[in-house]
Every structure is written in structure tokens, then in C-alpha cells.
Amino acid sequence: AFSLLFIGCERGDEVEPALVPAARTSPAAERAIESISAARCDHEQRCSTIGPTSEYMTREHCLNVMRADGFDELGICRLGIDQDKLSGCLAQIANQTCGAPFELARIAACRSDELCLD
Numbered sequence: 001a002f003s004l005l006f007i008g009c010e011r012g013d014e015v016e017p018a019l020v021p022a023a024r025t026s027p028a029a030e031r032a033i034e035s036i037s038a039a040r041c042d043h044e045q046r047c048s049t050i051g052p053t054s055e056y057m058t059r060e061h062c063l064n065v066m067r068a069d070g071f072d073e074l075g076i077c078r079l080g081i082d083q084d085k086l087s088g089c090l091a092q093i094a095n096q097t098c099g100a101p102f103e104l105a106r107i108a109a110c111r112s113d114e115l116c117l118d
Contacts, residue, residue, distance in 0.1 A: 025071070025074070025075050025077065025078070026077055026078055026079060026080045026081070028077070028081045028083075029074050029075070029078075029080065029081050029116070031081075032070075032077075032081040032115065033067060033070035033071060033075075034067070035086065035090060036066070036070050036074075036086075036089065036090065036093065036104070036110065037063050037066035037069075038063070039090050039093040040062075040066045040102070040104070041056075041059055041062040041063055043093055043094070043096055043098075043102065044056060044062050044102075046098065047098035047099075050062050069104055070104065073104055073110070073112050074112055074115060074116070076112055077112060077116035078116075079117040079118065080116075080117040081115050081116065081117065082114075082115055082117055085109065085114055086115060088109045089110040089114075089115065092107050092109050092110065093107065093110070
């Protein structure tokens with residue numbers, strides 16, 4: 001005689017994990033990142049670090065690198081950007097001299113703790 005054996009799996013009271021939307025950078029922060037990236041690449045252009053044998057192959061390459069750096073610093077700004085302080089940040093970028101390493105985090109006026117609205 002042939003018999004089939006069915007083994008069932010009981011499903012307990014499993015709770016589906018709640019889906020929480022990912023926090024998104026504010027549009028104002030995205031615009032600030034673009035402005036800061038453009039200002040930084042203007043600086044790099046003045047300092048001759050954009051070109052085939054330079055640190056940045058093209059302006060677009062420079063912008064991509066600067067955007068990534070900007071998102072690292074300002075991507076946490078969920079409520080927006082203080083526009084007056086952003087103007088100060090952009091002015092400080094414009095006044096940077098060539099030759100010294102340029103890191104956004106070293107410019108106090110451009111850090112998230114200064115620019116992000118609480």
C-alpha cells in the first residue's frame with residue numbers, strides 16, 4: 001500500500017516589519033550641495049587642478065567628487081539650509097588660496113552644524 005505523508009508548517013503570528021520611508025535630504029540641502037560643488041570646482045579651475053593630467057579630469061568629474069563630499073557633509077540636513085550662512089560658506093570657498101589642501105570640513109562656515117536648520 002502506498003500512502004502519502006503530508007507535513008505541514010504552521011505559521012505563527014509573525015509580524016511583518018514596518019516599512020519606514022528613508023529620510024531624504026531636503027531640496028534646499030540638495031541645492032546648497034550643488035552651489036558648494038560649483039564653487040569648489042570654480043576654485044579648482046582657478047588653481048589649475050582640472051584637466052587631463054590634473055587631479056580632476058574634467059569639470060564634470062570635479063562636480064561628481066564634490067557632490068559626493070557635499071552629501072557626506074550636508075546630506076543630514078533634513079529641515080533645510082540657513083541661506084545667510086550658505087552665502088558666507090560660498091564666500092569663504094571663493095577666498096581659498098591655491099596650493100593648500102582644500103577640504104570642505106575644514107571650513108567651519110560650510111559644516112553641517114553651521115548650515116543645517118534645526
